Amino acid sequence: xxTPAAHRPLIGARRMHLGDTTFRISLFAAGAxxxxxxxxxxxxxxxxxxxxxxxxxxxxxxxxxWNPVTQIYGALPAITGTLMTxxxxxxxxxxxxxxxxxxxxxxxxxxxxxxxxxxxxxxxxIPSIVYGMWGFFVLAPFMAEYVQPWLxxxxxxxxxxxxxxxxxxxxxxxxxxxxxxxxxxxxxxxxIAATTRDVLLSTPQLLKDGAYAMGAxxxxxxxxxxxxxVRGSLFGAVFLGLGRALGETMAVVxxxxxxxxxxxxxxxxxxxxxxxVANSFPEAEPGTLDLAVLLALGFILFVVSFGVLAxxxxxxxxxxxx
Amino acid sequence: xxxxxxxxxxGAIGLVAALLALAAGQAxxxxxxxxxxxxxxxxxxxxxxxxxxxxxxxxxxxxxxSGAGVTQIINRTVDFGASxxxxxxxxxxxxxxxxxxxVIGAVVVVVNVxxxxxxKIRLTGDLLGEIYVGRVRLWNDAKIVAxxxxxxxxxxxxxxxxxxxxxxxxxxxxxxxxxxxxxxKERTGAGNSVAWRTGLGAPGNAGVAAAVKNIKGGxxxxxxxxxxxxxxxxxxxxxxxxxxxxxxxxxxMDAAAHADWANAKDMAASMLNMPGDTSWPIVSATxxxxxxxxxxxxxxxxxxxxxDWSFRNGAATADRLHYIMLPPEVQDVVRQQWATLTDRGTxxxxxx
Numbered sequence: 001x002x003t004p005a006a007h008r009p010l011i012g013a014r015r016m017h018l019g020d021t022t023f024r025i026s027l028f029a030a031g032a033x034x035x036x037x038x039x040x041x042x043x044x045x046x047x048x049x050x051x052x053x054x055x056x057x058x059x060x061x062x063x064x065x066w067n068p069v070t071q072i073y074g075a076l077p078a079i080t081g082t083l084m085t086x087x088x089x090x091x092x093x094x095x096x097x098x099x100x101x102x103x104x105x106x107x108x109x110x111x112x113x114x115x116x117x118x119x120x121x122x123x124x125x126i127p128s129i130v131y132g133m134w135g136f137f138v139l140a141p142f143m144a145e146y147v148q149p150w151l152x153x154x155x156x157x158x159x160x161x162x163x164x165x166x167x168x169x170x171x172x173x174x175x176x177x178x179x180x181x182x183x184x185x186x187x188x189x190x191x192i193a194a195t196t197r198d199v200l201l202s203t204p205q206l207l208k209d210g211a212y213a214m215g216a217x218x219x220x221x222x223x224x225x226x227x228x229x230v231r232g233s234l235f236g237a238v239f240l241g242l243g244r245a246l247g248e249t250m251a252v253v254x255x256x257x258x259x260x261x262x263x264x265x266x267x268x269x270x271x272x273x274x275x276x277v278a279n280s281f282p283e284a285e286p287g288t289l290d291l292a293v294l295l296a297l298g299f300i301l302f303v304v305s306f307g308v309l310a311x312x313x314x315x316x317x318x319x320x321x322x
Numbered sequence: 323x324x325x326x327x328x329x330x331x332x333g334a335i336g337l338v339a340a341l342l343a344l345a346a347g348q349a350x351x352x353x354x355x356x357x358x359x360x361x362x363x364x365x366x367x368x369x370x371x372x373x374x375x376x377x378x379x380x381x382x383x384x385x386x387x388s389g390a391g392v393t394q395i396i397n398r399t400v401d402f403g404a405s406x407x408x409x410x411x412x413x414x415x416x417x418x419x420x421x422x423x424x425v426i427g428a429v430v431v432v433v434n435v436x437x438x439x440x441x442k443i444r445l446t447g448d449l450l451g452e453i454y455v456g457r458v459r460l461w462n463d464a465k466i467v468a469x470x471x472x473x474x475x476x477x478x479x480x481x482x483x484x485x486x487x488x489x490x491x492x493x494x495x496x497x498x499x500x501x502x503x504x505x506x507k508e509r510t511g512a513g514n515s516v517a518w519r520t521g522l523g524a525p526g527n528a529g530v531a532a533a534v535k536n537i538k539g540g541x542x543x544x545x546x547x548x549x550x551x552x553x554x555x556x557x558x559x560x561x562x563x564x565x566x567x568x569x570x571x572x573x574x575m576d577a578a579a580h581a582d583w584a585n586a587k588d589m590a591a592s593m594l595n596m597p598g599d600t601s602w603p604i605v606s607a608t609x610x611x612x613x614x615x616x617x618x619x620x621x622x623x624x625x626x627x628x629x630d631w632s633f634r635n636g637a638a639t640a641d642r643l644h645y646i647m648l649p650p651e652v653q654d655v656v657r658q659q660w661a662t663l664t665d666r667g668t669x670x671x672x673x674x
Contacts, residue, residue: 068488069511136529141536171479173537175522258486258523269522275486279525283389283488283514 042302049296051289060296066260066276073293075300077260081270082301084177084263085252086245089184094238096185097192104193105200106218117197124190132254135183140174140255143182148172148267170265175257177270183251188241195237199230232315239312246305249274273301353379354624358391358404361490361545362425362608366404368639369632378631379624388490388514395419395611402625403611406490407497407514408590418614420663421588422656423607424629426578426646428546429495430556430569430604434534435461437476440555444469444566447559447595447603451503453541454482455510456520461539476539483533483542486523488515494606495543498594502603543604546574547644559604562597573602574646583652589659607648612663619665623673626660 052060056073063074100120104113148170155168170176203226211221227234257269260276277294284291356366363385370381386394388405395403396417404424414421431450433440438461445453449465452458458465462475485492496512510516524533527548534540534554546569549556558566562580567573580596583589593605610629616622633653640647648656660671 065517067511067517068515069513069517136524137532137536144537171481171539173481173522173533173540175524175533253486253525254529258525259518259521261517261519271523279486279523280488280515282387285389285393 042299045295045299045302049292049294049299051292052296055289055292060293061300064262068280068290071289073289075273075293075297077262078271078273078276078297079300079304080262081177081256082246082272082274082304084270085180085184085256085272086242088177088181088266089188089245090238090242092181092185093189093192093241097189097237097241098196098234100189100193101196101200102222104197106222120190120193122190123186124194128187128248128251131183131187132251135179135251135255136175139182140179142174143179144172144174148174148178151178151267164264166265168266170267172267173257173269175255175269176267177256177263177265178267180252180256180270180272183255184245184248187248187251188245191244192237192241195240196234199233199237200226202233203229232318236312236316239308239315243305243308243312246308247274247301249278253278273297354381354402354621354628355383355400356381356391356402356404356610356625357384357386357394357400358611359388359406359490359608360385361406361427362404362645364547365425365636365640365643365645368643369636370628372635372639373628373631376631376635378628381628387488389488392611395613398613398617401612401621404608405611406606406608407493408588408609409611411588414588414611419611420614420659421590421609421611422659423589423591423648423652424610424632425640426574426593426605426607426648427494428569428574428577428602428605428646429491429498429543430546430549430602431541431543431559432531432534432549432554433542433557434538434540434555435476436478436538438473440557441568442470442473443557445557445559447499447502448504450559451499451506453480454484454499454518454521455505457505459520478539481533481537481540482518482521483530483537483540484518484521484523485515485527485530486525490514490608491527491543491545492516494594494604497606498604501594550644559602561601561603562595563599563601565599567600567602569602570600571641571644571646573600574605575649577601577603577605578607578646578649578652583655589656605646614663616663616665619670622663623670626663626671627673630657 052073056063060075062076064076065072065074066077104117108116149172151168158167160166207225207229208221211225216224252272253275256271256275258271258275258279259269260271263270277297281294284294363383366383370383374380388407391403392405392409394400409421433443449458459480460477461480462477467475493514496516500507500512509519522533524530527544530542531544531548531552531554534542556569558568560566576598577593577596580598580601581591581593583591595603612622612625637647661669663670
């Protein structure tokens with residue numbers, strides 16, 4: 001990064017050079033700090049949770065009983081709840097987010113573009129505790145009264161897995177996996193919409209013009225040209241949303257139903273890793289197994305989220321390289 | 323430039339110094355520090371305010387939860403710790419702590435059964451246990467109907483609600499169920515948080531109350547104070563004499579009067595499922611912990627004085643906040659325990 005002599009400022013060249021070095025070192029320090037913080041968190045989580053891994057071994061991840069009374073802890077219910085809510089949320093938010101993004105970039109009247117874009121971004125600005133309270137006091141009763149009975153009667157034909165999973169057949173209690181997934185979907189929608197919009201905007205105009213010149217309709221241009229061109233980035237956008245859904249805490253605590261059991265239907269109350277930690281942490285005393293299992297849960301969540309983000313990066317990078 | 327910079331720095335230092343002085347001043351004014359259970363926090367704070375107004379020391383109580391309260395008093399970072407469940411004798415001895423009850427609370431069971439007056443519903447503890455393990459699933463279950471021939475019970479599912487957070491209220495409720503329902507004892511057990519076999523968890527008293535309100539067929543347990551202030555329908559339970567009773571302050575006092583305070587280890591007398599005409603079955607004291615070997619005995623004496631003042635003058639406040647005072651004879655037993663605290667051979671109580 002040497003500057004050609006002709007371009008150097010005439011006064012204070014030496015000082016600028018010194019400033020340049022200082023600047024670069026501080027930038028490096030800022031970058032290094034992130035790495036240090038990241039790995040120390042990971043290390044501390046693992047060290048704190050080691051007692052749990054030592055006590056239960058692999059059973060900590062595969063065990064289905066979470067019992068503070070008998071001190072037997074298996075994280076599978078929480079892991080299941082985390083993955084199920086995140087994936088369901090994604091399935092709900094993805095098509096809508098994609099629709100919003102495509103509408104904003106392609107068919108939206110220019111006048112509406114600004115306000116609609118801001119409205120979507122505002123969804124991201126609502127604090128999660130507000131989502132939680134709204135979900136608990138407004139959405140959950142609505143789900144119990146109207147949506148869940150409708151789901152039960154509509155999907156009664158899906159054959160249940162006896163004694164294991166009954167899909168949409170459960171008492172309508174409002175809170176549970178479906179309601180939590182809905183709240184999460186609303187929360188990740190702005191991320192998916194914004195990232196997808198940026199990806200769509202990055203499609204070379206030339207490609208789109210070419211498609212339209214060939215007489216393609218908007219739909220044909222979208223499915224035949226735009227999507228193939230940015231496929232990887234689109235998946236990246238989705239995985240960023242997934243990463244957020246996995247770790248969301250306060251909103252989920254209110255609407256998940258906080259039952260650390262294997263769910264027996266899509267409407268059953270459940271728990272996520274984040275909700276279990278949030279509920280149990282205040283009373284977990286230092287040095288006990290109770291605290292160790294929570295830190296171990298945190299470690300698992302960290303690893304899962306990290307994996308999801310890594311996949312997202314990989315997909316986004318593939319796109320850029322091709 | 324430099325001048326401005328220097329001025330800013332000195333300004334910042336001045337501000338920090340002022341803040342430190344302020345903080346130091348506050349610490350000096352707060353004469354008693356306590357931490358622990360959230361359940362008694364409103365009454366401890368109210369008593370503290372009244373006590374300070376009456377010329378006593380000032381109280382700074384942090385409602386961090388029972389577990390944190392025990393940890394903090396063990397580490398001696400506060401003058402007293404507060405816990406909803408009594409601490410085991412061995413631990414008290416190991417950590418050199420004196421435990422005594424301060425005030426009594428009750429847990430009631432609230433319901434939302436459409437078309438039925440919840441206050442008329444009768445359940446036994448055993449049946450409540452079966453509901454909370456998922457054995458009895460419908461409101462028109464034969465066992466419920468047999469106890470409530472005067473009511474028309476609908477055939478809707480029972481949705482039990484519980485505290486999602488770790489809570490002293492859960493501890494009292496599960497201890498009660500484990501003591502009266504063999505199946506609950508076997509399948510769930512008692513503790514601040516337990517492995518519930520059915521139902522849903524909601525955060526805090528407010529969460530459980532709202533869940534019961536929202537869900538048709540809901541049932542949940544909340545602190546009496548919470549149910550009373552929010553006008554919720556609390557059902558009747560059978561007590562130790564087999565009588566069905568509605569929760570009432572006189573019923574809580576009746577339960578406290580029936581408890582065996584004289585023989586209770588570390589004053590942790592059980593008030594669960596007491597006999598009596600009006601005794602409510604789910605009543606429990608909340609406890610205070612002070613060091614037996616205080617570094618600064620004067621601070622412990624301040625705690626005792628505050629509690630003693632509250633015992634003598636706090637009844638109106640307790641009534642207003644829906645807590646129950648310890649019966650006078652139990653207060654005397656507590657004071658006798660204080661007399662066992664000594665500083666180099668001199669008892670700390672009665673305080674001069």
